[in-house]
Amino acid sequence: xxxxxxxxxxxxxxxxxxxxxxxxxxxxxxxxxxxxxxxxxxxxxxxxxxxxxxxxxxxxxxxxxxxxxxxxxxxxxxxxxxxxxxxxxxxxxxxxxxxxxxxxxxxxxxxxxxxxxxxxxxxxxxxxxxxxxxxxxxxxxxxxxxxxxxxxxxxxxxxxxxxxxxxxxxxxxxxxxxxxxxxxxxxxxxxxxxxxxxxxxxxxxxxxxxxxxxxxxxxxxxxxx
Amino acid sequence: xxxxxxxxxxxxxxxxxxxxxxxxxxxxxxxxxxxxxxxxxxxxxxxxxxxxxxxxxxxxxxxxxxxxxxxxxxxxxxxxxxxxxxxxxxxxxxxxxxxxxxxxxxxxxxxxxxxxxxxxxxxxxxxxxxxxxxxxxxxxxxxxxxxxxxxxxxxxxxxxxxxxxxxxxxxxxxxxxxxxxxxxxxxxxxxxxxxxxxxxxxxxxxxxxxxxxxxxxxxxxxxxxxxxxxxxxxxxxxxxxxx
Numbered sequence: 001x002x003x004x005x006x007x008x009x010x011x012x013x014x015x016x017x018x019x020x021x022x023x024x025x026x027x028x029x030x031x032x033x034x035x036x037x038x039x040x041x042x043x044x045x046x047x048x049x050x051x052x053x054x055x056x057x058x059x060x061x062x063x064x065x066x067x068x069x070x071x072x073x074x075x076x077x078x079x080x081x082x083x084x085x086x087x088x089x090x091x092x093x094x095x096x097x098x099x100x101x102x103x104x105x106x107x108x109x110x111x112x113x114x115x116x117x118x119x120x121x122x123x124x125x126x127x128x129x130x131x132x133x134x135x136x137x138x139x140x141x142x143x144x145x146x147x148x149x150x151x152x153x154x155x156x157x158x159x160x161x162x163x164x165x166x167x168x169x170x171x172x173x174x175x176x177x178x179x180x181x182x183x184x185x186x187x188x189x190x191x192x193x194x195x196x197x198x199x200x201x202x203x204x205x206x207x208x209x210x211x212x213x214x215x216x217x218x219x220x221x222x223x224x225x
Numbered sequence: 226x227x228x229x230x231x232x233x234x235x236x237x238x239x240x241x242x243x244x245x246x247x248x249x250x251x252x253x254x255x256x257x258x259x260x261x262x263x264x265x266x267x268x269x270x271x272x273x274x275x276x277x278x279x280x281x282x283x284x285x286x287x288x289x290x291x292x293x294x295x296x297x298x299x300x301x302x303x304x305x306x307x308x309x310x311x312x313x314x315x316x317x318x319x320x321x322x323x324x325x326x327x328x329x330x331x332x333x334x335x336x337x338x339x340x341x342x343x344x345x346x347x348x349x350x351x352x353x354x355x356x357x358x359x360x361x362x363x364x365x366x367x368x369x370x371x372x373x374x375x376x377x378x379x380x381x382x383x384x385x386x387x388x389x390x391x392x393x394x395x396x397x398x399x400x401x402x403x404x405x406x407x408x409x410x411x412x413x414x415x416x417x418x419x420x421x422x423x424x425x426x427x428x429x430x431x432x433x434x435x436x437x438x439x440x441x442x443x444x445x446x447x448x449x450x451x452x453x454x455x456x457x458x459x460x461x462x463x464x465x466x467x468x
Contacts, residue, residue, distance in 0.1 A: 035307050037466040051465065056313045067308035069237070071244040076237075083233035084312040108244070 007181060007188060009165055014158050016177030017167040018210070024186040025167040026064060029134050032165060033061040045132060057085060060130035064137045066121035070110040074101060074120050077109060078127060087128035095123040098153055100146075115142045122150070132163045139173065151176050171206040182213055189217045226321070230314050234322020235329070241296070242330060252292070252330060256284040256338045264346040274433065277348040279402050281338060281357060282429035285331050285365035286422065287393055293327055293372030294385040301376060310465045319463065320456055324369055331365030332358075351435025360432060360441070363448050364425045370455035371421075377462035396422035401430075421451040 007028075009015045017025050030036035031043050034051015043050035045059055068077045078092045096102050099119040104112060112120060122138055139147045151173075154164055158178070166177065174180050175194050182190040182197065190197045190213050194206070201209035201216075242249060260280055267273040300306045309319065335358040342348040343357075350357055372385075375392065379385040399409075399416055400423040406414060417423045424444035431440040 033311055035311060035466055037468050053313070056311060059311075061308070061311045063304050063308060065304055067304045069241060069305065070303075071241050072237070076240060080233055080237045081312065084230050084309070084314045086229070086313070 007191070009163065010179060011163045012158060012161055013178040014154055014164040014166060014176070015179040015181065016174050017165065017181050017183060018171060018174045018206075019169065019183035021169060023183040025169075025183060026136055027186075028183070029061070029136050029165060029167055032132075033059060033134050035061075057128060058130055059132040059134065060125040060128070061134045062121045062125035062136060062138060064140075066117040068109045068117070068120055068124065071108065073106050073108055074112070074123075075105040077120065078124055081124050082127050085128040091127050091129075095126045098126065099123040100149070115146060118142060119146075119150075126157075130162070132165070133157065135164065135166045137167055137169070139168065140170070147173075171210055174206045182210060184214055184217055187217075189213050226315070226318060227313075230318045231321045231325065234314070234319055235325040238296070238323060238326035239329060242292075242326070248292070252288060252334055253337050256280075256288065256334060257341045259284065260338060260342055261346060264342075264348070273346075274349050275430075277342055277346070278350065278357060278429040278433035279426055281335075281342060281361050282364050282425045283397065283402070283422070284338070285334060285361045286368035286425065287389065288334070289327055289331055289365040289368030290372040290375070290393065291386065291389055292330075293323065293369045294376045294379065294388065295382050297323070297373050297376040298379055298382060298385050302380075306463065307465075307467070310463070316460050316463045316465075320373070320460055323373065324366060324456070327369040328362060328366055331362045331369075334365070335359075335361035350433050352432035352441065356441060357429065357432045360425070360428045360445060363428075363445055363452070364422075366452050367421055367425065367448055367455070370452050370459060373459040374455050374462065377459070393422075396420045399423070400426045402426060421448055424448050424451075 017028060019025055027036055031038055032045060032050055034043070034049075034055070045055055048055055068074075069080075072080070075092065075096070078095065079089070082089065082092055096105050099122055101116065101119055101123060104116055104120070109117065109120060118138065118141065122135070125133060125135065139150055142150070154166070158164055166173075168174070174197075177194065180190070180192060180194055180197050181188050190200060192200070197213075198204065198206070198209050201212040203209035203212050260277065263276050263280055264273050267276060310316070339354050339358045339361065343350055343354045371392065375388045376385060379388055399413060399420060401417065406417055406423065406427075409417060424447040427444040428441050428448065431444065
Protein backbone atom coordinates (compact mmCIF):
# COMPACT_ATOMS: atom_id res chain seq x y z
CA UNK A 1 0.00 0.00 0.00
CA UNK A 2 2.62 2.55 1.02
CA UNK A 3 5.53 3.48 -1.13
CA UNK A 4 8.78 4.59 0.46
CA UNK A 5 6.74 6.05 3.25
CA UNK A 6 8.32 7.56 6.31
CA UNK A 7 6.52 9.66 8.86
CA UNK A 8 7.40 10.95 12.27
CA UNK A 9 4.53 12.10 14.44
CA UNK A 10 5.61 14.54 17.13
CA UNK A 11 4.52 13.78 20.66
CA UNK A 12 2.19 16.30 22.24
CA UNK A 13 0.92 17.55 18.89
CA UNK A 14 -2.20 17.21 16.78
CA UNK A 15 -1.12 15.71 13.47
CA UNK A 16 -3.64 15.75 10.67
CA UNK A 17 -3.63 13.04 8.01
CA UNK A 18 -5.34 14.67 5.08
CA UNK A 19 -6.18 13.26 1.68
CA UNK A 20 -8.94 12.10 -0.65
CA UNK A 21 -10.93 8.91 -0.01
CA UNK A 22 -8.91 5.81 -0.80
CA UNK A 23 -5.52 7.49 -0.36
CA UNK A 24 -4.60 5.25 2.57
CA UNK A 25 -5.58 7.33 5.61
CA UNK A 26 -7.40 4.52 7.38
CA UNK A 27 -4.70 1.97 6.50
CA UNK A 28 -2.07 4.27 7.98
CA UNK A 29 -4.06 4.78 11.18
CA UNK A 30 -4.75 1.05 11.49
CA UNK A 31 -1.03 0.37 11.15
CA UNK A 32 -0.35 2.79 14.00
CA UNK A 33 -2.94 1.06 16.21
CA UNK A 34 -1.51 -2.32 15.20
CA UNK A 35 -4.56 -3.96 13.65
CA UNK A 36 -3.37 -3.67 10.06
CA UNK A 37 -1.46 -6.66 8.77
CA UNK A 38 1.76 -5.20 7.39
CA UNK A 39 4.05 -7.02 4.99
CA UNK A 40 7.09 -4.81 5.41
CA UNK A 41 8.26 -1.77 7.27
CA UNK A 42 8.04 -0.93 10.95
CA UNK A 43 5.68 1.21 12.95
CA UNK A 44 6.71 2.31 16.42
CA UNK A 45 4.49 4.05 18.92
CA UNK A 46 5.92 5.49 22.14
CA UNK A 47 9.10 3.54 21.40
CA UNK A 48 7.33 0.16 21.15
CA UNK A 49 6.22 -1.82 18.09
CA UNK A 50 2.66 -0.85 17.12
CA UNK A 51 0.05 -3.11 18.67
CA UNK A 52 2.23 -4.27 21.60
CA UNK A 53 0.20 -5.42 24.58
CA UNK A 54 1.74 -2.63 26.71
CA UNK A 55 0.39 -0.07 24.26
CA UNK A 56 -3.24 -1.15 24.38
CA UNK A 57 -3.95 0.96 27.44
CA UNK A 58 -1.87 3.90 26.18
CA UNK A 59 -3.13 4.11 22.60
CA UNK A 60 -6.83 4.53 21.79
CA UNK A 61 -8.53 4.23 18.45
CA UNK A 62 -11.86 5.55 17.23
CA UNK A 63 -12.83 3.94 13.95
CA UNK A 64 -14.54 5.78 11.11
CA UNK A 65 -17.74 3.76 11.49
CA UNK A 66 -18.43 4.25 15.17
CA UNK A 67 -17.74 0.89 16.79
CA UNK A 68 -20.19 0.48 19.63
CA UNK A 69 -22.72 -2.18 20.52
CA UNK A 70 -25.95 -0.99 18.88
CA UNK A 71 -28.21 -2.89 21.25
CA UNK A 72 -26.77 -1.38 24.44
CA UNK A 73 -27.09 2.11 25.88
CA UNK A 74 -24.29 4.67 25.57
CA UNK A 75 -23.51 4.42 29.28
CA UNK A 76 -23.39 0.61 29.25
CA UNK A 77 -21.11 0.65 26.21
CA UNK A 78 -18.73 3.04 27.93
CA UNK A 79 -18.82 1.17 31.25
CA UNK A 80 -17.97 -2.07 29.42
CA UNK A 81 -14.97 -0.53 27.68
CA UNK A 82 -13.87 1.20 30.89
CA UNK A 83 -13.89 -2.20 32.63
CA UNK A 84 -11.78 -3.73 29.84
CA UNK A 85 -9.31 -0.86 30.12
CA UNK A 86 -9.33 -0.83 33.90
CA UNK A 87 -10.28 2.86 33.77
CA UNK A 88 -11.93 4.43 36.82
CA UNK A 89 -15.74 4.53 36.76
CA UNK A 90 -15.75 8.34 36.98
CA UNK A 91 -14.19 8.35 33.54
CA UNK A 92 -17.50 7.37 31.99
CA UNK A 93 -19.27 10.45 33.40
CA UNK A 94 -16.34 12.70 32.58
CA UNK A 95 -16.25 11.60 28.94
CA UNK A 96 -20.02 11.85 28.58
CA UNK A 97 -19.70 15.45 29.75
CA UNK A 98 -16.73 16.15 27.51
CA UNK A 99 -18.61 14.95 24.44
CA UNK A 100 -21.90 16.57 25.54
CA UNK A 101 -23.74 13.24 25.70
CA UNK A 102 -25.11 13.27 29.25
CA UNK A 103 -28.68 13.54 27.98
CA UNK A 104 -28.22 10.51 25.71
CA UNK A 105 -26.45 8.33 28.29
CA UNK A 106 -29.43 6.01 28.80
CA UNK A 107 -30.31 5.85 25.12
CA UNK A 108 -29.64 2.77 22.98
CA UNK A 109 -26.83 3.41 20.52
CA UNK A 110 -29.04 2.29 17.61
CA UNK A 111 -31.36 5.26 18.28
CA UNK A 112 -28.62 7.91 18.22
CA UNK A 113 -28.21 10.38 15.38
CA UNK A 114 -25.09 10.17 13.24
CA UNK A 115 -23.38 12.97 15.13
CA UNK A 116 -24.26 11.55 18.53
CA UNK A 117 -22.92 8.15 17.48
CA UNK A 118 -19.66 9.72 16.44
CA UNK A 119 -19.34 11.53 19.73
CA UNK A 120 -20.13 8.35 21.66
CA UNK A 121 -17.34 6.57 19.79
CA UNK A 122 -15.03 9.44 20.62
CA UNK A 123 -16.05 9.29 24.28
CA UNK A 124 -15.14 5.58 24.24
CA UNK A 125 -11.70 6.39 22.82
CA UNK A 126 -11.08 8.98 25.56
CA UNK A 127 -11.65 6.49 28.41
CA UNK A 128 -8.62 5.84 30.55
CA UNK A 129 -6.81 8.98 29.37
CA UNK A 130 -4.72 7.44 26.60
CA UNK A 131 -1.40 9.05 25.70
CA UNK A 132 -1.97 8.60 22.00
CA UNK A 133 -5.36 9.09 20.35
CA UNK A 134 -5.86 7.79 16.83
CA UNK A 135 -9.08 9.23 15.44
CA UNK A 136 -10.36 8.28 12.00
CA UNK A 137 -12.47 11.14 10.62
CA UNK A 138 -13.80 12.11 14.06
CA UNK A 139 -15.69 15.18 12.90
CA UNK A 140 -17.22 13.93 9.65
CA UNK A 141 -20.90 14.83 9.34
CA UNK A 142 -20.97 17.01 12.44
CA UNK A 143 -22.44 20.49 12.50
CA UNK A 144 -20.03 23.45 12.71
CA UNK A 145 -20.73 24.25 16.33
CA UNK A 146 -20.03 20.73 17.47
CA UNK A 147 -16.96 20.54 15.28
CA UNK A 148 -15.61 23.66 16.92
CA UNK A 149 -16.26 22.21 20.37
CA UNK A 150 -14.55 18.95 19.51
CA UNK A 151 -11.49 20.72 18.17
CA UNK A 152 -11.38 22.70 21.41
CA UNK A 153 -11.48 19.35 23.21
CA UNK A 154 -8.65 17.98 21.03
CA UNK A 155 -6.50 21.02 21.82
CA UNK A 156 -7.32 20.65 25.50
CA UNK A 157 -6.18 17.00 25.38
CA UNK A 158 -3.00 17.99 23.54
CA UNK A 159 -2.25 20.69 26.12
CA UNK A 160 -2.63 17.94 28.71
CA UNK A 161 0.21 16.08 26.99
CA UNK A 162 -1.67 13.74 24.63
CA UNK A 163 -0.60 13.06 21.06
CA UNK A 164 -3.39 13.06 18.49
CA UNK A 165 -3.38 11.58 15.02
CA UNK A 166 -6.52 12.72 13.24
CA UNK A 167 -7.57 11.87 9.70
CA UNK A 168 -9.87 13.98 7.60
CA UNK A 169 -10.83 14.58 4.03
CA UNK A 170 -12.19 18.01 4.93
CA UNK A 171 -9.41 20.37 4.07
CA UNK A 172 -10.35 23.27 6.31
CA UNK A 173 -9.76 20.93 9.26
CA UNK A 174 -6.14 20.79 8.18
CA UNK A 175 -5.59 24.33 9.37
CA UNK A 176 -6.56 23.38 12.91
CA UNK A 177 -3.73 20.83 13.25
CA UNK A 178 -0.20 21.50 14.50
CA UNK A 179 1.29 19.28 11.82
CA UNK A 180 0.00 18.03 8.52
CA UNK A 181 0.59 15.09 6.24
CA UNK A 182 -0.96 15.17 2.81
CA UNK A 183 -1.49 11.66 1.45
CA UNK A 184 -2.10 10.68 -2.13
CA UNK A 185 -2.08 7.08 -3.41
CA UNK A 186 -0.23 5.86 -0.35
CA UNK A 187 2.48 8.50 -0.53
CA UNK A 188 3.03 11.60 1.56
CA UNK A 189 3.14 14.44 -0.93
CA UNK A 190 3.61 17.17 1.66
CA UNK A 191 4.49 17.31 5.33
CA UNK A 192 4.92 20.13 7.82
CA UNK A 193 2.96 22.74 9.72
CA UNK A 194 -0.10 24.09 7.89
CA UNK A 195 1.80 27.32 7.25
CA UNK A 196 4.76 25.46 5.74
CA UNK A 197 2.52 23.38 3.51
CA UNK A 198 0.72 26.47 2.26
CA UNK A 199 4.02 28.19 1.58
CA UNK A 200 5.38 25.17 -0.29
CA UNK A 201 2.28 25.11 -2.48
CA UNK A 202 2.28 28.87 -2.93
CA UNK A 203 -1.38 28.90 -1.98
CA UNK A 204 -3.52 30.92 0.40
CA UNK A 205 -6.08 28.30 1.44
CA UNK A 206 -5.76 24.56 2.06
CA UNK A 207 -8.01 23.51 -0.80
CA UNK A 208 -5.93 25.44 -3.30
CA UNK A 209 -2.75 24.09 -1.70
CA UNK A 210 -3.98 20.53 -1.93
CA UNK A 211 -4.93 20.86 -5.60
CA UNK A 212 -1.58 22.50 -6.41
CA UNK A 213 0.39 19.80 -4.58
CA UNK A 214 -1.59 16.99 -6.20
CA UNK A 215 -1.07 18.53 -9.66
CA UNK A 216 2.66 18.89 -9.01
CA UNK A 217 2.83 15.31 -7.78
CA UNK A 218 0.95 14.03 -10.81
CA UNK A 219 3.31 15.89 -13.13
CA UNK A 220 6.28 14.44 -11.26
CA UNK A 221 5.08 10.85 -11.45
CA UNK A 222 4.23 11.30 -15.15
CA UNK A 223 7.71 12.57 -16.03
CA UNK A 224 9.24 9.76 -14.00
CA UNK A 225 7.40 7.01 -15.90
CA UNK B 226 -6.30 -14.04 32.28
CA UNK B 227 -8.04 -11.18 34.05
CA UNK B 228 -11.25 -12.05 35.90
CA UNK B 229 -12.39 -8.43 35.56
CA UNK B 230 -12.23 -8.51 31.78
CA UNK B 231 -13.86 -11.95 31.55
CA UNK B 232 -16.70 -10.80 33.82
CA UNK B 233 -17.08 -7.53 31.91
CA UNK B 234 -17.52 -9.53 28.70
CA UNK B 235 -19.91 -11.94 30.42
CA UNK B 236 -22.08 -9.08 31.73
CA UNK B 237 -22.02 -7.30 28.39
CA UNK B 238 -23.13 -10.34 26.36
CA UNK B 239 -25.93 -11.07 28.85
CA UNK B 240 -27.10 -7.44 28.65
CA UNK B 241 -27.16 -7.76 24.87
CA UNK B 242 -29.29 -10.88 25.18
CA UNK B 243 -31.62 -9.14 27.63
CA UNK B 244 -31.97 -6.19 25.25
CA UNK B 245 -33.78 -8.58 22.92
CA UNK B 246 -36.65 -9.99 25.05
CA UNK B 247 -38.24 -11.83 22.14
CA UNK B 248 -35.08 -13.89 21.67
CA UNK B 249 -34.98 -14.66 25.38
CA UNK B 250 -38.57 -15.91 25.28
CA UNK B 251 -37.80 -18.06 22.23
CA UNK B 252 -34.69 -19.37 23.95
CA UNK B 253 -36.70 -20.48 26.98
CA UNK B 254 -40.01 -21.46 25.43
CA UNK B 255 -39.09 -23.09 22.11
CA UNK B 256 -37.36 -26.19 23.57
CA UNK B 257 -40.18 -26.67 26.07
CA UNK B 258 -42.81 -26.38 23.35
CA UNK B 259 -41.03 -28.91 21.16
CA UNK B 260 -40.67 -31.26 24.05
CA UNK B 261 -44.38 -30.95 24.83
CA UNK B 262 -45.14 -31.76 21.18
CA UNK B 263 -43.09 -34.97 21.42
CA UNK B 264 -44.76 -35.91 24.69
CA UNK B 265 -48.18 -35.47 23.09
CA UNK B 266 -47.18 -37.38 19.92
CA UNK B 267 -45.84 -40.35 21.86
CA UNK B 268 -48.50 -40.28 24.56
CA UNK B 269 -49.17 -43.75 25.86
CA UNK B 270 -46.57 -45.44 23.64
CA UNK B 271 -43.71 -45.23 26.10
CA UNK B 272 -41.42 -43.88 23.40
CA UNK B 273 -41.22 -40.41 24.92
CA UNK B 274 -38.89 -41.92 27.48
CA UNK B 275 -36.39 -42.61 24.68
CA UNK B 276 -36.86 -39.48 22.57
CA UNK B 277 -37.26 -36.92 25.36
CA UNK B 278 -33.69 -37.05 26.70
CA UNK B 279 -32.30 -36.84 23.16
CA UNK B 280 -34.33 -33.69 22.45
CA UNK B 281 -33.02 -32.29 25.74
CA UNK B 282 -29.48 -32.94 24.50
CA UNK B 283 -29.90 -31.67 20.94
CA UNK B 284 -31.91 -28.51 21.42
CA UNK B 285 -29.43 -26.53 23.50
CA UNK B 286 -26.72 -27.39 20.96
CA UNK B 287 -28.75 -26.12 17.99
CA UNK B 288 -30.04 -22.97 19.72
CA UNK B 289 -26.67 -21.95 21.12
CA UNK B 290 -24.95 -22.65 17.81
CA UNK B 291 -27.30 -20.20 16.09
CA UNK B 292 -27.21 -17.55 18.79
CA UNK B 293 -23.42 -17.57 19.05
CA UNK B 294 -22.60 -17.74 15.37
CA UNK B 295 -24.87 -14.80 14.56
CA UNK B 296 -23.74 -12.73 17.57
CA UNK B 297 -20.05 -13.23 16.89
CA UNK B 298 -20.46 -12.72 13.16
CA UNK B 299 -22.16 -9.40 13.86
CA UNK B 300 -19.30 -8.44 16.12
CA UNK B 301 -16.72 -9.34 13.50
CA UNK B 302 -18.49 -7.49 10.72
CA UNK B 303 -19.36 -4.33 12.63
CA UNK B 304 -15.68 -3.72 13.43
CA UNK B 305 -16.53 -4.23 17.09
CA UNK B 306 -14.20 -7.20 17.42
CA UNK B 307 -11.32 -5.14 16.09
CA UNK B 308 -12.24 -2.31 18.43
CA UNK B 309 -12.32 -4.68 21.42
CA UNK B 310 -8.97 -6.20 20.51
CA UNK B 311 -7.33 -2.76 20.55
CA UNK B 312 -8.08 -2.70 24.29
CA UNK B 313 -6.13 -4.87 26.77
CA UNK B 314 -8.79 -7.61 26.29
CA UNK B 315 -7.14 -10.90 25.31
CA UNK B 316 -8.69 -13.39 22.95
CA UNK B 317 -8.89 -16.06 25.64
CA UNK B 318 -10.71 -13.63 27.94
CA UNK B 319 -13.18 -12.75 25.20
CA UNK B 320 -13.85 -16.44 24.50
CA UNK B 321 -14.19 -17.24 28.19
CA UNK B 322 -16.63 -14.34 28.60
CA UNK B 323 -18.70 -15.62 25.70
CA UNK B 324 -18.71 -19.21 26.95
CA UNK B 325 -19.71 -18.02 30.44
CA UNK B 326 -22.53 -15.82 29.13
CA UNK B 327 -24.03 -18.38 26.78
CA UNK B 328 -23.41 -21.06 29.39
CA UNK B 329 -25.50 -19.00 31.83
CA UNK B 330 -28.29 -18.72 29.27
CA UNK B 331 -28.02 -22.46 28.61
CA UNK B 332 -28.23 -23.20 32.33
CA UNK B 333 -31.49 -21.28 32.65
CA UNK B 334 -32.80 -22.98 29.51
CA UNK B 335 -31.80 -26.44 30.78
CA UNK B 336 -33.37 -25.92 34.20
CA UNK B 337 -36.66 -24.77 32.65
CA UNK B 338 -36.76 -27.56 30.06
CA UNK B 339 -35.70 -30.40 32.34
CA UNK B 340 -38.11 -29.26 35.06
CA UNK B 341 -40.95 -29.26 32.53
CA UNK B 342 -39.91 -32.65 31.15
CA UNK B 343 -39.65 -34.54 34.42
CA UNK B 344 -42.56 -32.61 35.97
CA UNK B 345 -45.73 -31.95 33.96
CA UNK B 346 -44.66 -33.97 30.90
CA UNK B 347 -43.91 -37.00 33.02
CA UNK B 348 -40.57 -37.94 31.47
CA UNK B 349 -39.18 -40.81 33.45
CA UNK B 350 -35.47 -40.48 34.05
CA UNK B 351 -33.74 -43.26 35.94
CA UNK B 352 -30.68 -41.09 36.59
CA UNK B 353 -30.69 -37.71 38.28
CA UNK B 354 -32.49 -34.84 36.54
CA UNK B 355 -29.66 -32.53 37.65
CA UNK B 356 -27.22 -34.69 35.70
CA UNK B 357 -29.51 -34.46 32.67
CA UNK B 358 -29.46 -30.65 33.01
CA UNK B 359 -25.66 -30.76 33.19
CA UNK B 360 -25.55 -32.78 29.97
CA UNK B 361 -27.79 -30.15 28.35
CA UNK B 362 -25.50 -27.31 29.50
CA UNK B 363 -22.37 -29.07 28.23
CA UNK B 364 -24.09 -29.63 24.88
CA UNK B 365 -25.04 -25.95 24.81
CA UNK B 366 -21.38 -25.04 25.34
CA UNK B 367 -20.46 -27.31 22.43
CA UNK B 368 -23.00 -25.38 20.35
CA UNK B 369 -21.53 -22.06 21.50
CA UNK B 370 -17.95 -22.99 20.67
CA UNK B 371 -18.81 -24.57 17.31
CA UNK B 372 -20.92 -21.52 16.48
CA UNK B 373 -17.98 -19.30 17.29
CA UNK B 374 -15.79 -21.31 14.96
CA UNK B 375 -18.47 -21.32 12.24
CA UNK B 376 -18.78 -17.53 12.41
CA UNK B 377 -15.28 -17.34 10.92
CA UNK B 378 -16.45 -19.14 7.78
CA UNK B 379 -19.57 -17.08 7.15
CA UNK B 380 -19.61 -13.57 5.76
CA UNK B 381 -23.32 -12.91 6.24
CA UNK B 382 -25.86 -13.84 8.89
CA UNK B 383 -27.78 -15.73 6.23
CA UNK B 384 -24.76 -17.96 5.64
CA UNK B 385 -24.26 -18.46 9.37
CA UNK B 386 -27.84 -19.67 9.78
CA UNK B 387 -27.47 -22.00 6.78
CA UNK B 388 -24.33 -23.55 8.23
CA UNK B 389 -26.47 -24.92 11.03
CA UNK B 390 -28.25 -27.69 9.02
CA UNK B 391 -24.98 -28.49 7.24
CA UNK B 392 -23.18 -29.07 10.53
CA UNK B 393 -26.05 -30.34 12.64
CA UNK B 394 -28.31 -32.57 10.52
CA UNK B 395 -25.66 -35.15 9.58
CA UNK B 396 -24.80 -35.40 13.27
CA UNK B 397 -28.45 -35.93 14.16
CA UNK B 398 -28.89 -38.56 11.43
CA UNK B 399 -25.76 -40.51 12.40
CA UNK B 400 -25.80 -39.69 16.11
CA UNK B 401 -27.93 -42.62 17.18
CA UNK B 402 -31.20 -40.69 17.34
CA UNK B 403 -33.06 -42.51 14.56
CA UNK B 404 -31.08 -45.72 14.40
CA UNK B 405 -29.18 -46.98 17.45
CA UNK B 406 -25.45 -46.79 16.86
CA UNK B 407 -25.04 -50.53 17.45
CA UNK B 408 -27.42 -51.23 14.54
CA UNK B 409 -25.38 -49.19 12.05
CA UNK B 410 -23.05 -50.55 9.38
CA UNK B 411 -19.29 -50.32 10.06
CA UNK B 412 -18.77 -47.21 7.86
CA UNK B 413 -21.75 -45.42 9.38
CA UNK B 414 -20.52 -46.33 12.83
CA UNK B 415 -17.03 -45.06 12.06
CA UNK B 416 -18.44 -41.71 10.94
CA UNK B 417 -20.71 -41.60 13.96
CA UNK B 418 -17.67 -42.20 16.18
CA UNK B 419 -16.03 -38.94 15.10
CA UNK B 420 -19.14 -36.75 15.45
CA UNK B 421 -19.29 -34.91 18.78
CA UNK B 422 -23.10 -34.98 18.95
CA UNK B 423 -23.06 -38.80 19.04
CA UNK B 424 -21.45 -38.54 22.46
CA UNK B 425 -23.91 -35.87 23.58
CA UNK B 426 -26.80 -38.17 22.68
CA UNK B 427 -25.06 -41.10 24.35
CA UNK B 428 -24.62 -39.16 27.60
CA UNK B 429 -28.28 -38.08 27.64
CA UNK B 430 -29.46 -41.64 26.95
CA UNK B 431 -27.18 -42.97 29.70
CA UNK B 432 -28.74 -40.63 32.25
CA UNK B 433 -32.24 -41.56 31.10
CA UNK B 434 -31.66 -45.30 31.34
CA UNK B 435 -29.91 -45.01 34.66
CA UNK B 436 -26.67 -46.50 33.35
CA UNK B 437 -23.54 -46.41 35.50
CA UNK B 438 -21.93 -43.05 36.24
CA UNK B 439 -19.05 -43.96 33.94
CA UNK B 440 -21.42 -44.39 31.02
CA UNK B 441 -22.46 -40.75 31.49
CA UNK B 442 -19.10 -39.18 32.29
CA UNK B 443 -17.11 -40.89 29.52
CA UNK B 444 -19.13 -39.49 26.58
CA UNK B 445 -19.50 -36.20 28.42
CA UNK B 446 -15.70 -36.06 28.67
CA UNK B 447 -15.46 -36.52 24.90
CA UNK B 448 -17.89 -33.63 24.40
CA UNK B 449 -15.82 -31.49 26.80
CA UNK B 450 -12.69 -32.31 24.79
CA UNK B 451 -14.47 -31.24 21.60
CA UNK B 452 -15.42 -27.96 23.31
CA UNK B 453 -11.77 -27.28 24.12
CA UNK B 454 -10.74 -28.15 20.57
CA UNK B 455 -13.38 -25.81 19.12
CA UNK B 456 -12.24 -23.02 21.48
CA UNK B 457 -8.61 -23.49 20.44
CA UNK B 458 -9.54 -23.45 16.75
CA UNK B 459 -11.94 -20.55 17.29
CA UNK B 460 -9.23 -18.52 19.02
CA UNK B 461 -7.01 -18.77 15.95
CA UNK B 462 -9.79 -17.20 13.87
CA UNK B 463 -10.04 -14.13 16.12
CA UNK B 464 -7.19 -12.19 14.58
CA UNK B 465 -6.04 -8.85 15.86
CA UNK B 466 -4.29 -8.00 12.63
CA UNK B 467 -6.36 -8.20 9.48
CA UNK B 468 -5.61 -7.05 5.92
